[in-house]
Amino acid sequence: MSIYRIILLVSFSILTINATWAQSEPDFAEAGQAAARRLRELIRIDTSNPPGNETKVAEYLKTILDAEGIEAEVLELEPGRGNLVARIRGNGKKKPVLLMGHTDVVGVDRDAWTVAPFEGLIRDGYLYGRGAADDKGGVATFLEVFLLIHRQIARQGAELDRDVIFLAEAGEEGTTQVGIDFLVEKHWDRIESEFALNEGGNTRVEDGKVKFVGVQTSEKVIRRLKLVARGSSGHGSIPRPDNAIARLSAAVAKLAAFQPPMRLNETTRMFFRTLAATSAAEDAFLFQHLADPEIGSLVEKTFRESERGDFLLYNSMLRSSIAPTIVEGGFRNNVIPPVAEATLDVRLLPGEDLDEFIAEVRRVIGDEAVEVEPLPAYRPAGLPSPLDSEMYRALDRAREAVFPDAITLPFMSTGGTDSAQLRSKGVKTYGVDPPASDEDAKGVHGNDERIWLDGLGPHVELVYRAVMEVARAR
Amino acid sequence: MLRRMLTVVVVGLIFVPVARGQQGPDFRAAGAEAVARLQELIRIDTANPPGNETDGAEFLQKVLEQDGIASEILEKEPRRGNLIARLKGNGSKKPILLMGHMDTVGVERDKWTVDPFAAEIKDGYLYGRGAIDDKIDVIAMLQVFLMVKRQGLTLDRDIIYLAEAGEEGGPPVGIDFLVEEHWEKIESEFALNEGGEIMLRDGKVNYVGVQTAEKVPNGLKLIARGTSGHGSAPRIDNPVVHLAAAVAKVGAYQPPMKLNETTRTFFERLATISSEEDAFLFRNLEDPVLGPLIEEKFRQARSGAYISYNSLLRNSISPNMIEGGFRVNVIPAEAEVTLDVRMLPGEDVEQLKAELRRVIDDEAVEVASYDWVQFPAAPATSLDTELFRALENAQAAVFPGTITLPTMTTGATDSAKVRAQGVQAYGVGTVRTDEDEARFHGNDERVWVEGVEKYLEFVYRAVVEVAAAQ
Numbered sequence: 001m002s003i004y005r006i007i008l009l010v011s012f013s014i015l016t017i018n019a020t021w022a023q024s025e026p027d028f029a030e031a032g033q034a035a036a037r038r039l040r041e042l043i044r045i046d047t048s049n050p051p052g053n054e055t056k057v058a059e060y061l062k063t064i065l066d067a068e069g070i071e072a073e074v075l076e077l078e079p080g081r082g083n084l085v086a087r088i089r090g091n092g093k094k095k096p097v098l099l100m101g102h103t104d105v106v107g108v109d110r111d112a113w114t115v116a117p118f119e120g121l122i123r124d125g126y127l128y129g130r131g132a133a134d135d136k137g138g139v140a141t142f143l144e145v146f147l148l149i150h151r152q153i154a155r156q157g158a159e160l161d162r163d164v165i166f167l168a169e170a171g172e173e174g175t176t177q178v179g180i181d182f183l184v185e186k187h188w189d190r191i192e193s194e195f196a197l198n199e200g201g202n203t204r205v206e207d208g209k210v211k212f213v214g215v216q217t218s219e220k221v222i223r224r225l226k227l228v229a230r231g232s233s234g235h236g237s238i239p240r241p242d243n244a245i246a247r248l249s250a251a252v253a254k255l256a257a258f259q260p261p262m263r264l265n266e267t268t269r270m271f272f273r274t275l276a277a278t279s280a281a282e283d284a285f286l287f288q289h290l291a292d293p294e295i296g297s298l299v300e301k302t303f304r305e306s307e308r309g310d311f312l313l314y315n316s317m318l319r320s321s322i323a324p325t326i327v328e329g330g331f332r333n334n335v336i337p338p339v340a341e342a343t344l345d346v347r348l349l350p351g352e353d354l355d356e357f358i359a360e361v362r363r364v365i366g367d368e369a370v371e372v373e374p375l376p377a378y379r380p381a382g383l384p385s386p387l388d389s390e391m392y393r394a395l396d397r398a399r400e401a402v403f404p405d406a407i408t409l410p411f412m413s414t415g416g417t418d419s420a421q422l423r424s425k426g427v428k429t430y431g432v433d434p435p436a437s438d439e440d441a442k443g444v445h446g447n448d449e450r451i452w453l454d455g456l457g458p459h460v461e462l463v464y465r466a467v468m469e470v471a472r473a474r
Numbered sequence: 475m476l477r478r479m480l481t482v483v484v485v486g487l488i489f490v491p492v493a494r495g496q497q498g499p500d501f502r503a504a505g506a507e508a509v510a511r512l513q514e515l516i517r518i519d520t521a522n523p524p525g526n527e528t529d530g531a532e533f534l535q536k537v538l539e540q541d542g543i544a545s546e547i548l549e550k551e552p553r554r555g556n557l558i559a560r561l562k563g564n565g566s567k568k569p570i571l572l573m574g575h576m577d578t579v580g581v582e583r584d585k586w587t588v589d590p591f592a593a594e595i596k597d598g599y600l601y602g603r604g605a606i607d608d609k610i611d612v613i614a615m616l617q618v619f620l621m622v623k624r625q626g627l628t629l630d631r632d633i634i635y636l637a638e639a640g641e642e643g644g645p646p647v648g649i650d651f652l653v654e655e656h657w658e659k660i661e662s663e664f665a666l667n668e669g670g671e672i673m674l675r676d677g678k679v680n681y682v683g684v685q686t687a688e689k690v691p692n693g694l695k696l697i698a699r700g701t702s703g704h705g706s707a708p709r710i711d712n713p714v715v716h717l718a719a720a721v722a723k724v725g726a727y728q729p730p731m732k733l734n735e736t737t738r739t740f741f742e743r744l745a746t747i748s749s750e751e752d753a754f755l756f757r758n759l760e761d762p763v764l765g766p767l768i769e770e771k772f773r774q775a776r777s778g779a780y781i782s783y784n785s786l787l788r789n790s791i792s793p794n795m796i797e798g799g800f801r802v803n804v805i806p807a808e809a810e811v812t813l814d815v816r817m818l819p820g821e822d823v824e825q826l827k828a829e830l831r832r833v834i835d836d837e838a839v840e841v842a843s844y845d846w847v848q849f850p851a852a853p854a855t856s857l858d859t860e861l862f863r864a865l866e867n868a869q870a871a872v873f874p875g876t877i878t879l880p881t882m883t884t885g886a887t888d889s890a891k892v893r894a895q896g897v898q899a900y901g902v903g904t905v906r907t908d909e910d911e912a913r914f915h916g917n918d919e920r921v922w923v924e925g926v927e928k929y930l931e932f933v934y935r936a937v938v939e940v941a942a943a944q
Contacts, residue, residue, distance in 0.1 A: 220706070224802050232776065236814030237689065237884035238785045239792040241774050245811065246725025246793055252718035305710050312707040323708040324715055325802050330795030333693060333812050333846045337794065342714070343802050345705030375802075414706035 026148045026464065032457025036127060038064070039140035039451070040120035042103070043129035049104035052178070054170035055082030057103040061143065061168055070150055072166075075187055081178040084168040085190045088150050090160030090471060095194035097391070097471055098165045098427070099146060099463070101139035102172030102179065102199070102418065105131035112447040125453050126440075132451040134444045135199045137434050139168050141456060142197070145463045149471075159473035167191055172418050176379070180418040184425060193427055195391040195470060197463060200417040200431025202409075205440075205452060210403045212278070213462070215395055216431025218267045218384030218412040219420060220316070220347035223354055224375040225361065227251055227342040229329075231369065236334040242369065245329050248340040251365040252324050255344070258364045260320040260357075262300055263349055264291065267384050267412045268317050274409050290318070316414045320348045320357060343375070347414055350384050379416050382423025389428050390470050398465035402458050432466075434459040499621045499934065505927025508617040509600060511537065512921070513593035515576075515609045516602035522577035525647070527639035528555030530576040534616060534637050541620055545635075548656055554647035557637040558659050561622060563629030563941065568663035570861070570941055571634045571897065572619055572933075574611035575641035575648065575668070575888065578604035585917040599920040606921045607914050608668045610904050612637050614926070615666065618934045628943040636660055641888050646848075649888040653895060662897055664861040664940060669887045669901020671911070672873065672929060674922070679876050681747060682869040682932070684862070685901025687736040687854030687882040688890055689785070689816035692823050693844035694830070696720050697810045698798075700838060705803040711838060714798050717809040720834040721793050724813070727833045729826070731769055731787040732818055733760065736854050736882045740786070743877050759787070785884045789826055790816045812844050816884055819854040849886050850894035859898050861940050868935035872928055904929040 045056045058074045061084050065072040072086035084103075090096070108117040108130050115121045117130040131137075146166040152158055171179030183191055202214030229248035234240050264272075276287035286299050303315040315321075322344050329340025348357060354374060361372050386392065387410055396408045419429040435455030443449030518529045531547045534557050538545045545559035557576075563569070581590040581603050588594050590603040604610075619635040640648030652660055669685035698717035703709050733741075745753040755771065758764040772784040784790075791813050798809025817823055823843075830841050856862070857880055869878045881901075889899040905925025913919045 222706075235885065236792045236794045237691070237790065237816045238782050239790045240776070240781065242776065243725060243792060245796045246721060248796070249718040249721035249725060249793070249811075252715060253722045256712070256715035256718065304708075309707075312703070312709060316707040321706070321708050323705040323712060323805055324718065325705045325805055326799030327714055327718070327796050327809060328798075330812075333794050333814050333844070334691075335794060336792055336814075340796060342718075343799070345802050345805075347706050415704075 026152065028457045028461035028464070031144050031148055031460045032453070035140045035144040035456045035460055036453055038143065039127060039132065039136055042136040042140060043120040043127075043131055044118060046118045047104045048107045048130065049171065049173045049175060051080070052104045052170055052175065053080050054103045055080045058082035058084040058168060064143070068147055068150060075183065075190070077178045077182040077186075081170045083170050083179060083183060085187070086146070086166045088146065088153065088160065088164045090162045090164070091473060092163070093473075094162035096163035096165050096192065097467055098167060098191055098193040098196040098422070099142040099467070100167040100169060100196060100198050100418070101142050102135045102170070103139055103168045104170055104173050105134065105136070106173050106445050109447065114448055117449070122453070126450040127453055128448060128450045130449055132443070132449050133434070133436060133440065134449070135172070137451045137456075138199045141434055141460050141463065142166060143168075144460045145467060148460070148464055149467065160471045161473045162194070162471050164467060164471055165191055165193060169418065176418065176421070180421045184421050188425070195389070196419070196422050196427045196429040197467070198417060198419045198422070198429055198431050199433055200413055200419055201433040202411065203433055203435040203455070203459065205435045205437045205455065210406045210435050210455075210458070212407045212409045213395075213399045213403060213432070214409045214411050215392065216413050216417070216419070217387060217392070217410045218265070218350055219382070219416055220321075220412065220414050221350060221352065221381040221420070222379065222416045223346045223348055223377055225344040225346050225358065226373045226375055227344065227365075228371040228373065229340045229369060230338060230371075231336070233338040234336045236336055240336055243336055244338060244340040247367060247369055248327065248329065248342055251367060251370045252327065252342050254364055254366070255322055255361065256324065258322070259304070260322070260360070262290070262296075262318040264318070265350065265384060265412070266387055267410050270387055271317070271409060271411045274407055278407055313414060316347060317412055320346065320352050321414070322346050348381070350381065350412070379420040380424035382420040384412065385423060385428040385430060391428060391430060391466065394466040394469035395430060395432065395462075397469065398462045401465055402462045432463060499625060501927050501931045501934070504617055504621055504930050508613050508926055508930060509923055511616070512600060512605070512609055512613045513595075515613060516593035516604055517591055519591050520577050521580045521603065522640065522642045523644055524553070525577045525639055525644070526553045527576040528553045530612075531555035531557040531637060534612070537616065541623055543623060548652070548659075550647040550651040551645065554639045556639050556648060556652060559619070559635045561619065561629060561633040563631045563633070564943065565632070567631035569632035569634050569661065570937060571636060571660055571662040571665040571892070572615035572937070573636040573638060573665060573667045573888070574615050575608045575638045576612055577639055577642050577648075578607065578609070579642050579915050582917065587918055590919070595923060598923055600923050601918060601920045603919055605919045606904070606906065606910060607919065608641070610921050610926070611668045614904065614930055614933060617930055618937055621930075621934055622937065622941070627938065629941050630943045631663070631941050633937065633941055634660055634662060638888065649891040653891055657895070660892075661895075664859070665889065665892050665897045665899040666933060666937070667887060667889045667892075667899055667901055668903060669883055669889055670881065671903040672905040672925065672932070674905050674907045674925070679873045679905065681877050681879040682873055683879045683881045683903070684865050685883050685887070685889065686857060686862070686880045687734065687819050688852070688886055689790070689818060689882065689884050690821075690851050690890065691847045691849050691886050692815040692817055693846040694813040694815050694827065695810055695842045695844035696724070696813065696834070697808060697840040697842060698838055699808050699840070700805070702807040703805040705805055709805055712805050713807065713809040713838065714805070716836055716838045717796070717798060717811060720836055720839045721796065721811050723833050724791060724830060725793060727791070727830075728769075728773065729789040729791065729829070731759070731765070732821075733787070734818065734820070734854055734882070735857055736880045737786050739857060739880050740882065743879050747877060782884060785816065786882055789818055789821055790884070812846070817851070819852060847886070849890050852890040852893035854882070855893060855898045855900060861898060861900060861936065864936040864939035865900060865902070867939060868932045871935055872932045902933060
């Protein structure tokens with residue numbers, strides 16, 4: 001107790017000194033602690049989706065913003081599914097920058113948690129709770145950055161060349177129609193921007209140190225396909241040559257043997273180049289020889305057939321991927337069913353044409369009795385955000401200032417985020433997340449989700465520096 | 475009123491043959507009596523589940539009482555009665571068992587155009603659930619039993635009548651119960667059961683099918699195991715993929731052709747009543763050059779008889795249920811398929827499993843037994859028996875100019891349970907068309923009224939030939 005008080009006192013005194021020192025920077029350690037306190041409050045508001053109830057969080061955030069004199073509005077498509085938007089005005093010379101995070105969380109399997117998921121327990125330097133990392137940690141840190149910018153302006157009379165918008169959105173976990181889709185369609189004027197920062201990054205901690213700052217600049221396009229094989233029904237005692245299950249199986253087996261071609265883009269090329277520079281010699285060799293005319297295909301095979309999770313991920317980053325995940329057909333063992341179905345989890349590379357891909361899948365299957373149908377797409381296909389942009393460079397410089405021993409690693413994620421909706425509207429969107437270890441990452445959508453408290457201050461600083469660099473009046 | 479008149483007529487007819495003493499039975503009258511009784515039995519709903527076969531057994535018990543024949547009802551579970559009666563012979567030969575099952579499958583009422591339990595007669599057909607499967611046999615065997623009794627014949631062997639419960643699936647309240655707990659009540663040398671047919675094509679009897687063998691239902695399961703993971707990063711040990719590859723191989727795999735006494739005779743005799751083209755196929759199945767082509771022709775057939783011949787020729791495998799995965803973005807740890815396997819009599823399923831392991835050639839895929847049915851590996855019944863010859867003689871007498879066709883069915887009947895005990899069981903059945911056959915377990919099930927009399931005569935002659943004192 002006394003130690004905590006001492007830290008508070010020390011922090012307070014530093015803050016006081018800073019305030020008197022006109023051109024000073026904010027106290028990021030204090031900002032990190034403030035973010036942690038607010039994150040704790042956010043975790044205590046259960047916004048498991050379904051049902052969501054994000055308005056409760058939006059109202060909490062609004063109270064904080066009101067207290068700082070920042071106007072905020074809560075926008076709802078459906079009752080209780082509120083999105084909060086607030087704006088710090090700039091001089092309008094440039095288009096805005098958007099800081100966004102989502103306030104809903106996935107549900108919990110309570111029995112599998114060893115701590116209460118909605119209490120915000122702090123233990124051994126970690127804050128535990130559903131949403132700690134995904135994505136209330138993002139919301140709390142972006143809010144902190146937003147407040148710091150607001151205070152800096154108020155205190156120093158500084159000017160911004162562009163508006164900074166803060167968005168805490170609802171419904172990211174499976175119901176984007178009440179969140180980002182609603183905002184893009186009905187309130188685009190409120191969030192229209194040149195740049196955006198969102199979740200989806202990967203700032204990796206190893207042995208208590210940040211090793212790299214992974215900036216998500218692109219993501220694969222999730223498109224689910226359904227295979228429907230048809231045959232004639234009959235009695236199981238008399239096998240039929242057009243058995244739907246046998247046909248479906250042959251189709252799935254052919255698809256599994258089929259590898260869509262490797263295609264590198266700006267992000268993945270830079271990703272592997274950067275990774276090679278910091279990897280052990282054996283791994284570096286692989287990263288450097290992906291496009292090698294003689295052994296490239298062997299490198300690809302090494303990734304594809306690996307037991308290593310990172311290599312499997314790299315395999316998926318290299319190509320449009322197909323994973324058959326569900327098969328179903330039949331209802332009684334003595335009845336040949338007329339239909340059997342498989343669902344494929346397909347992740348296209350950005351820029352890939354779905355219709356052409358489906359045509360290729362049909363060609364590989366080569367059986368007209370097997371239909372290939374796309375399931376409804378959940379997110380639009382966004383193009384990669386460039387590495388050669390003001391924001392990316394600002395992030396890289398901020399990383400240099402905050403984590404000088406780490407590297408900036410641009411990457412394409414194999415999963416989807418709401419950045420896709422923004423990118424499809426032309427917003428250059430980058431994913432940056434608070435620092436986390438491999439172990440911490442397991443809690444996302446899992447059990448005992450947590451966030452590393454010591455990482456919050458530096459993360460706030462990194463984001464603050466990057467945003468100020470692109471937004472500060474020049 | 476009309477009903478009462480009919481009853482009077484029927485009763486009158488019954489006494490005619492008896493009055494005539496040693497003259498043969500009046501099959502016309504017996505047919506009418508049987509049809510009337512079949513109507514009554516259909517009106518007793520014994521759809522299984524729940525069965526309630528005791529309702530049917532009690533009805534049969536009263537009928538037997540009228541002819542002074544004692545019977546007993548044996549229940550393993552309440553209301554699941556089996557009825558047994560016996561006509562004593564002099565014991566010089568072992569008994570013959572006449573059996574049928576009283577339970578029926580259920581009905582989808584809205585798909586029937588007639589009341590399935592009203593037993594309506596329309597355009598020469600008697601309609602109702604169980605009309606052909608298998609209340610006709612319950613009644614026909616009963617009628618033959620009564621005819622033998624009324625004829626006052628001296629018998630070399632006992633004739634046992636059995637109306638059993640629980641044939642259409644569910645707990646073992648029927649034949650299994652009797653075999654295990656009351657074997658002495660039904661032990662016999664020969665048995666006649668459902669499973670055959672007198673096939674009517676183009677208005678004429680085409681052949682008399684006698685079931686002498688049936689394939690043995692078996693279940694196998696292929697279980698593929700791998701590592702669960704996220705759908706965004708494909709894995710080479712994805713169990714859905716391994717399973718698919720295995721099923722694709724099994725689907726393409728054709729177990730070797732093996733003919734037995736029944737199927738060899740079947741194709742030989744079938745050739746004599748077939749078109750020239752078909753006869754050529756049936757006669758050249760074992761030809762080293764043509765055989766494989768003919769097998770493929772059967773295998774690739776989409777419908778009709780050929781496709782069932784394919785199953786007669788070999789152990790058959792049909793993948794009928796596949797399941798794996800629960801969320802589109804999660805690669806599951808396991809996926810499985812169940813195979814409906816029908817073994818030829820005398821074949822070893824363990825050998826087939828070993829063969830499938832070789833075909834699949836993937837250690838990630840387990841080939842396991844799947845006990846969805848419990849059928850003993852029953853041997854085929856011999857064609858070289860007194861009863862088979864008697865059936866052939868009966869066919870020649872009642873349906874001259876046609877043939878007796880020994881058949882192996884791809885589906886299973888309770889004959890398997892008695893064959894496994896060493897009983898020479900034969901499947902017979904009443905006169906029917908392909909259209910009637912298609913209504914088995916289906917809608918508007920029916921039996922051709924005019925054929926019943928001929929069916930009775932056929933069975934009666936065969937039974938008397940093997941049972942009457944020589």
